[in-house]
Amino acid sequence: MDFTMGEAATGLRDQLRSLIAERVPADFRGAFTDDPDDLRIAQDFCRFLADRGLLCLAWPEEFGGRGASVWEQTVVREEMWAHHEPRGAQYMGVNWVGPTIMRHGTDDQRRQHLPPIARGEVIWCQGFSEPGSGSDLASLRTAARREGDGWRISGQKIWTSYATMAQWCFLLARTSTGERRQQGLTVFLVPMSDPAIEVRPIRSMLGPHHLNEVFFDELQVTEANVLGTVDDGWSVVQEVLSFERVGIARYARCELLLQQAPEVLGDRWEALPSDLRTRWARELVRCRRARLLAYRVVSMQAEGRVRPGDSALYRIAVTTLDQSSADVLAEIAAYTAGDPGVERFRLDVEDHWGYSQAATVSSGSIEMQRILLARDLVAAS
Known part of the structure; x- marks a missing residue:
């Protein structure tokens, strides 16, 4: 099976690996550690990629991208996640x-928000989950009144990251x-600098910045902060989740570490228990399976026909991997x-193990992914 995606993608992969080796310290394990210098490294590298048109590669040129293929953007995702996401958040x-925002935003919203993202100058967080409304997102109680x-x-x-x-x-x-609970929901784009917003960090094994509580106390916004149509936010969110669940190429870090294991152990590799080496080989096969599922969803997204069950199937495979x-x-x-x-x-293995523990909960629990998949299968039968 050929996973190279062609010469352009191979050249891009080599370029990204070279840039990471040159500009990211070998002991870098993500931007969100106790060392504030790690965040600075990530922000600098993010802007470095943006200056070279490598951050939003597949975005249209009018929005700050290069109009590249979704496969080249997939290469960026894979190499970034394999190397501890040096773009940060x-x-x-x-x-x-x-x-x-490109699909549902107004012209003013596109002009305001897309250039800073393309330049690597702004960080976003996601205000979805609530106490008592995690996997059952439609039951949320945060209210916006006219x-x-x-x-x-x-x-x-x-659980609001970043x-x-x-x-x-x-x-x-x-x-x-x-x-239905899915009716009457609206997406707002709100500035985190507003004094009506309070953030309280939640300490966890994932390190600083990952998990937080966010409180909105009579936050005042205008119609300019509404994304899409009022009361139709659920359709926007369904689209968002299909992109989010395939956006992190978790299989790339799994495969990199698995491939490193025999090299690291050298002559000691053959002395490992045979059942452990068999399980190692099985995990490499699972990596390839997850990669193929990701590519299938990326292809569907490019054609505008992805369904929730498609993303859910990939998510189940990659988080259990x-x-x-x-x-x-x-x-x-x-x-x-x-x-x-x-x-x-x-x-690196310790870091990977720590992150993996939250994999089947974040961005929708694995139980909800199975429900989404089952619904799609029933609908198709």
Whole structure:
């Protein structure tokens, strides 16, 4: 099976790997650590990519991109995630906030928001989940009520990644009630600098910035902050989630670490228990399967025909891969204990294992993904 996607994609992959090796420290493990210098490294590298037209590669030129193929943008996703996402939190703006504003935003919203994203100058967070309304997103209670020619928003969001550093929030709130809970929801684009917004970090094993509570206390916005049609936000969110769930190429880091394992152990590789090496090989096969599922969804997205079940199937495959590969890698890494020459590999595996624990919960729990998939299968039968 050929996974290169052609000469242009291969050249881009080589270019990105070279730039990462030159400009990102070897011990970099993401922007969201206890060391503030890691965030600076990511922000600098993000702007560096933007200056060279490599950040929003597949965006139309009129919005700051290069009009490249979705496959070249997929290469960027893969190489960034494989190397601890040196763009920082920009994948959110690049992968789905920007494209959603392109499709549903006004001309003024496009002019305001798309250039800063394309330049790597702005960080977005997502105001979706709430206490008691995580996987059941449509049951959210954050409310926006009409006031004059604008809106007043009050409520609480939780598990909001990057809220402490974000300049803007892609916020879903209830604007009316209907026969179904999915009716009467509206998307707002709100500035995080407003004093009516309070952010409280939640400490976790993922490190700073990842998980936060966000409170909206009579936040005042105007019609200019509404994205799309009032009360029709659910259709926008469904589209967003289909992009978000395939936007992180988790399989790329799994495969990179699995391929590194025999190289790191060298002569000791053959001394590993045979069942552990068999499980290692099985995880590599699962990586290829997840990659193919991702490519299938990317192709569907490019043709405008992706369904929730398509993204859900990929999400199930890649998040379970994240966890199973992390477990195998942790067992392999244990055989290198006491060897200072492979410390970097052990730390990379430890980082991968920590992130994998949240994989089947974030961006919609695996149970909800299975429900979405089952609904699509029933509808197609």
